[in-house]
Amino acid sequence: MNEVTKVNASEATAHPNRWTLKNVITLAVFTVIIFIVMMLVTMATNIVLTPIGAYYAGPGIAAVLAGPFYMVLATRVGRRGVLFFVHLITALAFLIIGQIYTFGVYAVLGVIGELCMLGRDAYKNFWRNCIGFFIYFFAFSGAGILPMLLFRESYLGWYSAYSDPAAVEFLTNVYSSPSAIAIIIFLTAAGAVLGCLIGRAIVNRHVKKAKI
Amino acid sequence: MSRVEDPRIHLATLLAAGIFAIAIRSDWQLHLLMLLSLLYLFAHGRRSQSLRCAIGYAAASCLLIVLPSGLGTALMIVYLTLRMLPVLMIGTLLISSPPGAILWSGARMRLPRQVLIMICILFRFSSVIRIEMAAIRQGIRARGILPRWYSILLHPAMAYECFVLPLIIRGLKLSTELTCAAQFRGVESRRPRSCIYPVGVRPTGLLAVGLYTLGACMILWLVKGNV
Numbered sequence: 006m007n008e009v010t011k012v013n014a015s016e017a018t019a020h021p022n023r024w025t026l027k028n029v030i031t032l033a034v035f036t037v038i039i040f041i042v043m044m045l046v047t048m049a050t051n052i053v054l055t056p057i058g059a060y061y062a063g064p065g066i067a068a069v070l071a072g073p074f075y076m077v078l079a080t081r082v083g084r085r086g087v088l089f090f091v092h093l094i095t096a097l098a099f100l101i102i103g104q105i106y107t108f109g110v111y112a113v114l115g116v117i118g119e120l121c122m123l124g125r126d127a128y129k130n131f132w133r134n135c136i137g138f139f140i141y142f143f144a145f146s147g148a149g150i151l152p153m154l155l156f157r158e159s160y161l162g163w164y165s166a167y168s169d170p171a172a173v174e175f176l177t178n179v180y181s182s183p184s185a186i187a188i189i190i191f192l193t194a195a196g197a198v199l200g201c202l203i204g205r206a207i208v209n210r211h212v213k214k215a216k217i
Numbered sequence: 218m219s220r221v222e223d224p225r226i227h228l229a230t231l232l233a234a235g236i237f238a239i240a241i242r243s244d245w246q247l248h249l250l251m252l253l254s255l256l257y258l259f260a261h262g263r264r265s266q267s268l269r270c271a272i273g274y275a276a277a278s279c280l281l282i283v284l285p286s287g288l289g290t291a292l293m294i295v296y297l298t299l300r301m302l303p304v305l306m307i308g309t310l311l312i313s314s315p316p317g318a319i320l321w322s323g324a325r326m327r328l329p330r331q332v333l334i335m336i337c338i339l340f341r342f343s344s345v346i347r348i349e350m351a352a353i354r355q356g357i358r359a360r361g362i363l364p365r366w367y368s369i370l371l372h373p374a375m376a377y378e379c380f381v382l383p384l385i386i387r388g389l390k391l392s393t394e395l396t397c398a399a400q401f402r403g404v405e406s407r408r409p410r411s412c413i414y415p416v417g418v419r420p421t422g423l424l425a426v427g428l429y430t431l432g433a434c435m436i437l438w439l440v441k442g443n444v
Contacts, residue, residue, distance in 0.1 A: 030338050034342050037346060207382065
């Protein structure tokens, strides 16, 4: 064990909820990976499964692929605030590419998600992590649903500026249908659980054994 | 050592570009805003990058005309990329600022240290991850696991495992390496931060932000039908 790891380990033992430099860096590194995976999968599903893929299966598939990275992050850092900061960084990344509504949804759901993770050793509990990860991806799929339900007119006005009328009509049809919303939420939840299951297997079989 | 533009100048321009990219409504406004961003990039000595961006913008614009409207969301992605390119170009300038300069100007803005470190890692790692992904892909090819481009479609589970696992291990190793490097460079020091680069807000930087904002205001005013 090198000197830095020794110092970090002793700090972590003395203050279990204090963030060390390594925690901050690990969080940043893995959030970048999760965001990139999310964007690549969304682009691929948009191209391959368009237009259904973008709304129905996109978040679920992205959750399956990003799940292992989140599980490794939650297991390795395991401090209060992990889920909130993952939401916050993603929200800022969306803000940079002009997605104002997505930024708002991520910021609000980040707080709700972190509240769901309150309690001792929440990040070591598999099902609690599944809930947290589902909230994270619900923010991704709900970035269209929630503004549509809360402030429909202004959201459609904003969306119309970015897209052609056919896409706006399709979006209105999908996000106005309760059955479509239910399918999206179900697929996102299924994807999140599957992603976390794969993530847990990877953590147990590879990451713990590698002792990095 | 050559002078580096203060990251606060790029940040101010980025905020202005973001606001104007959201506010504009017509294609002409977008073209003019893109021209403004190209000029900003060019003025900061990024001649080849501005040329590449101009070519990319022209190609994406042509793609938008050529692609059939039935493509829906795929079309929207192209449009969104096109629309955000003027902002992303300024963003690349900010990202490519030396981490030391970002830390210095962030400390001047009284940002929390942990947040600053996170921002620097985000900027630093977002450029590294592409190299890491390419290295993993080359490693897979070198071992003859997925020799052809369509092999991923034939063995998706194997492709997933071969890609995700090395990326996780690399991410963990990188976070350890970056922590060591950051601690070695005194990132946790509580003393006032200095910078090896001669940074600071200069009149030319302020002029660049001012001209960019003025130009963008004129674009908004012009295409509103005032001229």
